[in-house]
């Protein structure tokens with residue numbers, strides 16, 4: 001069976017600065033990593049120095065889009081002091097992608113903060129709104145001709161209540177600013193990590209799911225739905241909920257991190273996001289799978305669900321696999337392997353996994369071939 005995707009569908013992969021670049025010495029995770037984490041990331045994948053080689057691989061793998069983040073702490077290591085050399089670095093990164101005909105999606109904030117802002121309380125401090133807007137405006141001024149899709153914040157719902165509400169204001173401010181100065185052809189979105197919540201059995205379970213869906217999946221979007229040009233969806237898991245908040249997953253198949261592999265869950269989230277009437281990009285989806293035993297199956301099943309949703313009228317315009325390469329997985333360190341490309345952390349040698357070539361064929365032909 002062959003499932004064709006819409007014309008101009010984006011096929012790519014995603015990374016984040018702190019997880020792949022290396023030597024982000026002004027970031028909070030590098031200077032003061034959370035107690036329960038395996039931080040700091042240190043040299044990571046040395047992508048900072050190897051991005052040309054990495055983009056060659058991305059091109060060989062027939063991807064036509066790439067999502068990455070700018071490390072705020074690199075470009076503004078001291079409050080209000082922007083670093084010209086680091087701004088030049090990201091210009092080189094963007095130009096390198098453009099030379100290869102790759103569409104660029106840039107995330108302005110992907111979990112890490114400059115240490116100077118972290119010391120002020122990060123996004124739980126309402127002054128962060130101003131700081132973020134100043135940083136975003138600087139990036140916009142420098143790169144507006146090189147970025148095809150801007151995303152403000154990655155996964156805002158992982159922050160505290162205060163943080164979430166300051167992030168809502170920060171997103172809105174930046175959206176209005178970019179739209180005002182973008183002469184009409186700027187695309188600015190948000191990146192949400194939605195979970196497919198499913199009631200385990202009874203009415204009480206359904207009530208728990210209603211609450212979780214409202215808070216985790218809908219709250220932020222409801223607040224910013226008029227200040228976003230598209231929705232970025234990060235999808236990893238289904239949680240089957242037993243009142244009040246117990247998880248009772250079947251776990252027929254799990255990733256190396258024990259996350260249930262339930263690809264059909266993305267279909268339900270995509271159908272639910274249709275109510276916002278915005279274009280949708282799947283900005284992260286993948287699994288920790290060091291032996292590459294489930295990755296091809298998982299990507300195939302996910303894309304079948306995505307194709308079903310498109311057939312039913314959901315305006316989905318792209319898919320970014322998480323991640324282009326193995327990288328620093330926050331509290332879990334370097335153990336989990338999410339990459340299409342395997343990284344040998346001793347030699348930093350890159351090697352595409354077999355599943356990367358399956359995905360490459362899908363990208364090249366804009367279609368999914370399913371062996372019957």
Ligand code: GCO
Nearest residue numbers: 016154155193234284322329
């Ligand atoms: C997240 C982040 C990524 C993770 C990925 C796998 O969603 O936590 O966007 O940085 O590495 O999702 O957990």
